[in-house]
Amino acid sequence: MSKSAILSSSIAKKYWMALTGLFLCLFLVGHLLGNLQLILIDGEDGKRAFNEYAYFMTHNPFIKILSYVTYISILFHAVDGILLAIQNKKARPVNYHYNNPSANSKLPARQMAVLGSAILIFIVIHMANFWWKMKYSSKQMPLHTYVVYPPQTGNPSGDTLYYTTSGMQLPVSAQFEIRDGNKIFISDEWLNSEIEAAKSQGQEIDPKMFENKDKNVEIAEGYKDLHSLVYAFFGHNRSEQGFETNTMPEIALLLYVLSMIVLSFHLMHGFSSAFQSLGLNHRKYTPLIKKFGLVFSILVPLGFAIIPIVIYLTK
Amino acid sequence: MASKYINITLKVWRQKNANAKGAMETYKLNEVSTDSSFLEMMDQLNEQLINDRQEPVAFDHDCREGICGMCSMYINGRAHGPDTGTTTCQLHMRKFNDGDTIYIEPWRAKAFPVIKDLVVDRSAFDRIQQAGGFVSVNTSGRTMDANAIPVPKVDADKAFEAAACIGCGACVASCKNSSAMLFVGAKVSQYALLPQGRVEAKERVLNMVRQMDEEGFGNCTNTGACEVECPKGISIENIARMNREFLKAALTSEK
Amino acid sequence: MSMLDSKIPEGHISQKWTDYKNHLKLVAPNNRPKIDVIVVGTGLAGSSAAASLGEMGYNVKAFCFQDSPRRAHSIAAQGGINAAKNYQNDGDSIYRLFYDTIKGGDYRAREANVHRLAEVSGNIIDQCVAQGVPFAREYGGLLDNRSFGGTQVQRTFYAAGQTGQQLLLGAYSALSRQVGLGRVQMFHRHEMLDIVKVDGKARGIIARNLVTGEIERHSAHAVIIATGGYGNVYFLSTNAMGSNVTAAWKIHKQGAMFANPCFVQIHPTCIPVHGANQSKLTLMSESLRNSGRIWVPKRKEDAEAIREGRLKPTQLAEEDRDYFLERRYPAFGNLVPRDVASRAAKERCDAGYGIEANDTNEGVYLDFSSEIRSKGKQAAFAQGDQNPSEDKILELGKKWVEEKYGNLFQMYEKITDENPYETPMKIYPAVHYTMGGVWVDYNLQSSIPGCFVAGEANFSDHGANRLGASALMQGLADGYFVLPYTVSDYLANEIRTGKIPTDTPEFEEAENRVKSSIDRMLSNNGTKSVDHFHKRLGLIMWNKVGMGRNEQGLKEAIEEIATLKKEFFADVFVPGSAEELNPELEKALRVADLIDLGQLMAIDALQRKESCGGHFRDEYQDEEGETLRDDENFKYVAAWEYKGDDISQEQLHKEELKYEFIKIAARNYK
Structure with a gap:
C-alpha cells in the first residue's frame, strides 16, 4: 500500500470526505428513525419507547463503537473539509475581478464549506442542548417517572414511580441515592422501612441480600427522561418531571428548521458527490444516484424538521 | 449571415510582467463586426492601441480553430466566455450586444502564474x-x-x-x-x-x-x-x- | 550539379532504404550522451524526432515558440493519416501508396523518398497504437479506415475529426517521457532566430526567450529544423497565427537551399472569407468530401439571387444544380485531389456562379442532404423498418452524419451561425500547406552539413501537390523512422568533437545578427502596425501568386513585394521593448522573413513555365482547363541559393528528377 498516496494526496482526502460523509448519511437515517418515536407513538408508550431507545443507544457496546465512529467521522469530515477549503482558497491567490460561477455550477456545490461549518455549529449547539445535558450534567437530568393509575379506579393512585431498566418500578417518594445520573442505590432508611414492611406482613427479607449494608448497592438503573427534555425544549410544560420549560421555543424551532434546510443543501450536493469522489460514476447508475440523493437530501432533513414542529404544535 | 457592427466597452486586465501589480483597464472599441471572432476583436483593439502609440494587450493564441488550446481568456466571468463547448478563438462577437461591457481576465490559479496581461504560464x-x-x-x-x-x-x-x-x-x-x-x-x-x-x-x-x-x-x-x-x-x-x-x-x- | 547531391542510393526502389540503412554508420550507446542535438519545432516531425533521439541516448534540446510543445499546428490536422496496411482488403499496398503519392504530387517528387515514406507508413500506425493513440475502431475492435482524395482505396486511419491532435499528443507523450527522464531538455516559449555555423557545419542556434527577451546561445553537433510550412505568407491561411518561415529562412540565408517555394496547396474545403478583420481561415476536413457533394447553381441568376438572400440553396431544384466535380471528373467525383477541386471551385466562381455574399462572391456549396437521405434509409433498414417515413430517414441520417462529422459540423455552426444539417455548407479554397521548403537530400540533410530539415519545413515528399492525410504521415515518418538513422550516420563522425563552446566568434556574430535585427525593428518608430504590412503582403500573394498565376501578375508581384519590403522597414512601428514578452516584435521579425520568401515564391513561380499540381499558370492549361505539365523542361526541383538581401539575385540550382520505377504520365482523375 502506498502510504503517502493514501494519506496525503488530494484524491485520498476526497475519499475520506466521501466515506465519512456517506457514513454520516447512514447515521442520519438511524437518528431520524429513532427520533420519529418522539411523535409517532403517543403518551406514556411513546415516552417509554423513546427513553428505552435512548438508553439502548447509550449503553449497547456495539452502538457505543458506532457512536465513536460517528464522532470521529464528524470530526474528520469537518477538519478535512476545512483543510481542503483552506488549500483550495490558497490555490487561487488572486481572485477574478468579475466572476459568474452560477453559469456553470450550483450554489450548494460551491458553498459546501460554508454549509458544513453551519452544520458543525448546529451539531455543537444540538449536542449541548440534548446530549451534554443527558450525559454529563447529570444532576439536572431527571429520570423517567410515571404516575400509577390503578385499573380499578382509574384515578391516580398518588404513586409516582421511576421506570427502571431492570423492570423494577421504584416509588419516587422512596429514599434512594441517584448517582452517575441514573444509577439507583439503596438508602438505609428505605432498606429498613422495606424490612419493616415485610415483617408486618409476616414476610422476611433475606438479610443476605444486603450483605454490604452500606449505600453501595445498586438496585436498579433509571431511564433518563430525554423525551421530556425534548418536549420541554420545544415548549411543553414538563415542570412536574423536573424540567424547566423553554420560554422561547419559537427561536429553538426556527433555528432547528433553518439548520435542517442547511443540512438539506449540504446533502443535495454531498450525497451524489461522495459517489463521484469514490469513483462510482456510471452512465446507467449515476443518474439514479443523483435522483436518490436529491430525494434523500429533502426527505431526511424534512423528517427531522417535522418532529419539533409537531412537538411545538401539540404544546 | 447579415453582419452587424457593435460598439463595446472592454475592461481588460493589464499587468506588465509576472512581478508587476496588475489592474483592470477600460477601453472603448467601436465598429466591431458581429462576424468577427473574439480574438479578431482583440486584434482590432490592439490595432487601435498601436495606432494610439500604446502597448497592445498580450494574449495567448495560435491555431484560432479551437484545437491548439493556447487561447485562454476569462470573459465576463467565464472561461472562454459565454458560449459553451467553445474556445475563445471560436467565440464570435454575435454573442454580444451593442453597448455591452466585456470583462477580460487571465486564468487565475496559483499554478498558472500570469506572465503578462492575459498570458499565463501553463x-x-x-x-x-x-x-x-x-x-x-x-x-x-x-x-x-x-x-x-x-x-x-x-x-x-x-x-x-x-x-x-x-x-x-x-x-x-x-x-x-x-x-x-x-x-x-x-x-x-x-x-x-x-x-x-x-x-x-x-x-x-x-x-x-x-x-x-x-x-x-x-x-x-x-x-x-x-x-x-x-x-x-x-x-x-x-x-x-x-x-x-x-x-x-x-x-x-x-x- | 555538384551543389545538389540528393544522395539517393542505388538499387531497386523497394530495397533502397533497407540496403541503405544497413550501411549507415552508427553511434554506440556509450558515445551518444557525449553528443548534443537541437530540435527546433515540436510538431509531429519535431516531437517525434526529439523523442526518438532522446530515446537513443543523445542529449536533446527541443525548442518551440508556443507555451507547450503540444500546441504545434500539427494538432489542427483533422482528417487522417495514410498507411499502406491494406486492412480493408481493397488492393492497397506500399507500391500503390507510393504510386498515388507520386501521381498526386503531379510527378514532381523524388521516387526514393516517397517510396521510403510508403514503406514506413505501416510502422507509424503500429507505433501510434502502441503509444495509446485512440484511433477510430470498428465494432469488432479493429481499426477503421476511410478514403481520402486522390485515392481509390480506404487507407486513411483517423480519430474523428481530430487525427492530427491525437497523433501529436502521441508524439508529445513520447517527448514528455523523455523530458521526464531528463534526456530531452524542453525550451518552450523560445524562438530560434538564427543558426550558427562553425567551419561550414551547423553547430548551434541563437534563440530568444520570448518571456524575458533574453538572447540565448545553444550549441549542438547537429540541428534539426522541423518548423512547419510558410502558408502564412498569404496572411489568411489555415495555418496557426504563429506559424512562420523564420527558422527555415534563417538557415536559407546561411546557405541552405530553398526548394520549390511556389508549390503551395490550396485546400478546397475551407470556410469562406467573411470580412476585413478576419485573421485566419478555418479548414473543413477533406473527409467531408466522402459524404458531401459540391455544387453551385447552374444559372447565374440563381447564384445572384442566393447571394442577395432572395433564394435559399435548399429551394433550388436538383436539376438546377451543377455538381461540377462529378460532372468534370466522373471517376473520382468529389474525391479528386485538392488542387483539382480547388481550381474547379475557383473556375466556377470566376465565371460568376459563386454563392457567398462577400467582396469576391467566392464560395461554393458542400451539400450533405443526399448522404443524410441515403444513410438514413440504410439505418432504417438496418433497424428492420422497410418502409421508413421521410422524417425517420432524415432523423437517422442526421444521426449518422453527426457520429461521423459531429465536431466539424459544430465548428462550422460556431463560426458561421448556420446549421449544416439543414442547409449546405459554404466552402471555398484557402491556403493550407506548402509542399515547397528547405531543400534536403535523401538523408533529410540540407545543404548545410549537420542541419537537417523534417516535416512540412522540407520539400521532399509531396511534389507539386500533397494528397490528403499524407502530411501527418510524412511528419512522423521523418521524425520516428528516418532522422534517427540519418542523423546518427552524420553524428558518427562527431564522437571525438567534444562539447561545442558557445563563446566563439561564430556565436558572437550570429547573436549580433539577431540583436541588430531586433534593434532595427524597435528603433524604427514608423507609423503602421506589423499586421498592416502582413495583410498587404497576403493580398499580393493571394491575387498574384495564388491559385492561378501568370507571367504578368508574377512580375508585378515581385515588384510590389520589393516595394513593400522597403516600406516595411521604413514605416513599421513595433511597440514595447526587447526585454519582455512582446508579441508585436515576434510578428515583425517573422513578417520580415515572409516578405523575402514571398518574393522568392513569385520568382520561382515565374521561372516554372508549366502547370503542375498546386502551381497553375494560366498560360499552361489544356483545352479543358487542366494543368499542362512540361516534363521535358521542368522535371526538376528548383533549389534557390541565397545571394544577399536582394532576393531577385537568388541563384537557381536544378535537381533533375528521375522516374525509374513509375511511368510518368498525364495526371487523370476523369
Missing part, C-alpha cells in the same frame, strides 16, 4: 504529463501490429473522448478550487481505457496525481463547473475513473 500541465502521461514504449515502430489487440469500440470511443482534451486550462480557471482534476482525469482515463495503457496504469495515476498536487492545484469538490466550461465537453466521469484508478493503485502498489 507549464504545470506539461510537468504533469511528463510525470506519467505516456506509454513507456520506445519509438522503434517495431511494436506489434496495430490490429494485434482488438479494443472494444466503446472503450476506444471513451478513450478518444478523454483524449480530446486540448490542455487549455479552462477547467482550472473555472473551478472555484483551481483544481486540475479534469485535465489529469482525462489523461489518466485515456490510457486506463486502452490495453496499451493498462500495463503501467498504477504508476501512472500515482505519479501524475503526485505531480498535480505538487504544482499547487486545488482539490476537486465535484462542482462540475469544469465539464460545463470545457471546450471539448470532457465529462467528469473521467475524474471518477481517475479516483477509481488511484484507489486501486494506492491500495495495491508495493511502493
